[in-house]
Amino acid sequence: MTRPTSRDVATAAGVSQATVSLVLGDKWRGRVSERTATLVREAATELGYRPNLAARNLRLGSTRTALLVVPALTNEFFARVYTGAARVAADHGFGVVLYPSPDGTGPARDPFASARAALDGVIASSMAADALAAIGGDDLPLVMLDSDPTSTGAAAHVNLAMADGVRQICAHLRGHGHRDILHLASAIDSWTFEVRAETLAALLDPTTRLRTVRAELTVEAARTAMETALAAPHDRPTAIVCDDDILAAGACKAARRLGLRIPEDLSVTGFDDLALATAVEPELTTVHLPAEQVGEQGMTALLSVLEGTPWTAPDIPVDLIVRDSSGPAPTP
Structure with a gap:
């Protein structure tokens, strides 16, 4: 079953999509009638419509920007994570800012005057977790990569097996x-x-x-x-x-x-x-x-959180690649 859209609500209520946005965004007073607002709310309830928070934030002036926090730019693994995250972000009109902890791991300087004003959410590797303390965005949605799934503080976790x-x-x-x-x-x-x-x-x-x-x-x-x-x-x-x-x-x-x-x-x-x-x-x-799949799932998880949808997924499978550096144990 497809998820109802604002267009479906508008059709059911016999109004425009702009009117639906005004009513569900609680900006209708003085612009549409009480009766019209009631019709829109009733149509939304009957259809089970849930607004796309990421799209609504765009209309309200959100930056549609995610921060990816990694321990280092020199590590190829994290470069691939960024590639995967940026690919999914671009498909949804988001950008990804890559932020490496200056010392690899450990405390980092806050790069933002206000993380809440500059960002919509944070994706972070557990190896760079200490850098998060310096970023003034405690109330931002956080997705943790390669981290303890039982830990608190993150809205979602993305792990490898x-x-x-x-x-x-x-x-x-x-x-x-x-x-x-x-x-x-x-x-x-x-x-x-x-x-x-x-x-x-x-x-x-x-x-x-x-x-x-x-x-x-x-x-x-x-x-x-x-x-x-x-x-x-x-x-x-x-x-x-x-x-x-x-x-x-x-x-x-x-x-x-x-x-x-x-x-x-x-x-x-x-x-x-x-x-x-x-x-x-x-x-x-x-x-x-x-690694790219880790980035893809990390960004997908953040988008789900922004839309108000709980996100869970099994650990991403890994495979042993056998090459020439391993073989039979030497005879004593």
């Missing part, structure tokens, strides 16, 4: 006989990385040894951390599970500097499936995250 991505990695490595795994974890305190760590620990059976090393999200930080972790020949893992592809690239560099072959001596897996995953040699086994 992160735990399933980890499950696919574990099944892949277990199938290749790996029983000594090192988790190269992001040093950023964020829900998305907590899910990866908790799921990895829960899925590995008691016969598998799991160690964790943390590093900042840079190739060099990961390389340095892995050179230390892999230094002792008698105590090396057979596989490294990395929280993202950048960390995986650093792990691969460390392995090469130590004379280790990938995947013959050491398997390495990533997360994201950035362009970097096929730029390294050997190409990286990694979990593909459909």
